[in-house]
Amino acid sequence: MKIADRTFIISGGVSGLGLATARDLHAHGAYVSLLDLNADNGASVVSELGSRAKFFETDVSDTEAIATAIAGTVAWVKETGKSIGGVVAGAGVGMPGLIVDKNNEPLSIESIDFVLNINLRGTLDLIRQAIPYMTTNTPSGADGERGVIIMIASSAAFDGQMGQVAYAASKGAVASLTLPLARDLSKYGIRAVTIAPSMFDSAMTKMLSKKVKQSLETSMEFPKRAGVPEEFARLVRECVGNEMLNGTVLRLDGAMRMPARL
Numbered sequence: 001m002k003i004a005d006r007t008f009i010i011s012g013g014v015s016g017l018g019l020a021t022a023r024d025l026h027a028h029g030a031y032v033s034l035l036d037l038n039a040d041n042g043a044s045v046v047s048e049l050g051s052r053a054k055f056f057e058t059d060v061s062d063t064e065a066i067a068t069a070i071a072g073t074v075a076w077v078k079e080t081g082k083s084i085g086g087v088v089a090g091a092g093v094g095m096p097g098l099i100v101d102k103n104n105e106p107l108s109i110e111s112i113d114f115v116l117n118i119n120l121r122g123t124l125d126l127i128r129q130a131i132p133y134m135t136t137n138t139p140s141g142a143d144g145e146r147g148v149i150i151m152i153a154s155s156a157a158f159d160g161q162m163g164q165v166a167y168a169a170s171k172g173a174v175a176s177l178t179l180p181l182a183r184d185l186s187k188y189g190i191r192a193v194t195i196a197p198s199m200f201d202s203a204m205t206k207m208l209s210k211k212v213k214q215s216l217e218t219s220m221e222f223p224k225r226a227g228v229p230e231e232f233a234r235l236v237r238e239c240v241g242n243e244m245l246n247g248t249v250l251r252l253d254g255a256m257r258m259p260a261r262l
């Protein structure tokens, strides 16, 4: 899929991995529609990127909010003539908690719902609502491609640590839905790829204590450091451009396998 002169919808697009993706696709000529809760970051990213970027304040766990953002994006696409080439579902949260705590209290259903509603339901809902505007694209290239869906899982999809049942469930589900999504969309020439990063520098990992971060870095093979968001964005760019990437989950993790506990 060509990047230039296409519109990409990026949730979580004003921070961390989503922002690096937005900057990279934008630098390669894309229009970026950024859906995020963080309106302050949204305003500053739009002022940085200029007229090829639009921000929609959106909670991806709210179906109506996604519908409004998609409608706004479609109206923008009508103005620019730059069709929707892809979705990067990057909005995500972590809320650690043991399944049962030291007082024998089970993990609250509210915290489980919070994580699943954003990371899993929000991802699928965004994709579900964007796809009808991609299936009608004019096919491009020798293979007649219409678009690409890129999702973000995590190392926790495979080796979730203690305290990560909800997060691992949400990311494991995103990894699992990649192949059936690709199968559903194949007849339209739309691909689906998931990237599963290990630890990358972002607002999310800034909240980790120095001790936890160092411990995670120790469990990396090479390089022994957190990834930088630009390295993630480079893989997104390859996922957009390489038509053979479809229905698969790509680990981007410096051979890190997370230990049970830190």
Ligand SMILES: NC(=O)c1ccc[n+]([C@@H]2O[C@H](COP(=O)([O-])OP(=O)(O)OC[C@H]3O[C@@H](n4cnc5c(N)ncnc54)[C@H](O)[C@@H]3O)[C@@H](O)[C@H]2O)c1
Residues within 6 Å of the ligand: 011, 012, 013, 014, 015, 016, 017, 018, 035, 036, 037, 038, 058, 059, 060, 061, 090, 091, 092, 093, 094, 118, 122, 152, 153, 154, 155, 196, 197, 198, 199, 200, 201, 202, 203, 204, 205
């Ligand atoms: N950074 C890492 O080490 C790492 C590792 C594996 C997976 N991930 C995943 O990568 C994705 C991006 O995370 P990041 O590290 O860039 O974190 P980040 O906190 O920098 O960015 C996440 C963005 O999502 C937005 N967001 C949160 N809840 C939202 C909601 N309900 N609706 C809309 N937007 C919402 C936040 O406002 C923020 O801008 C997440 O899905 C995360 O789980 C991150």
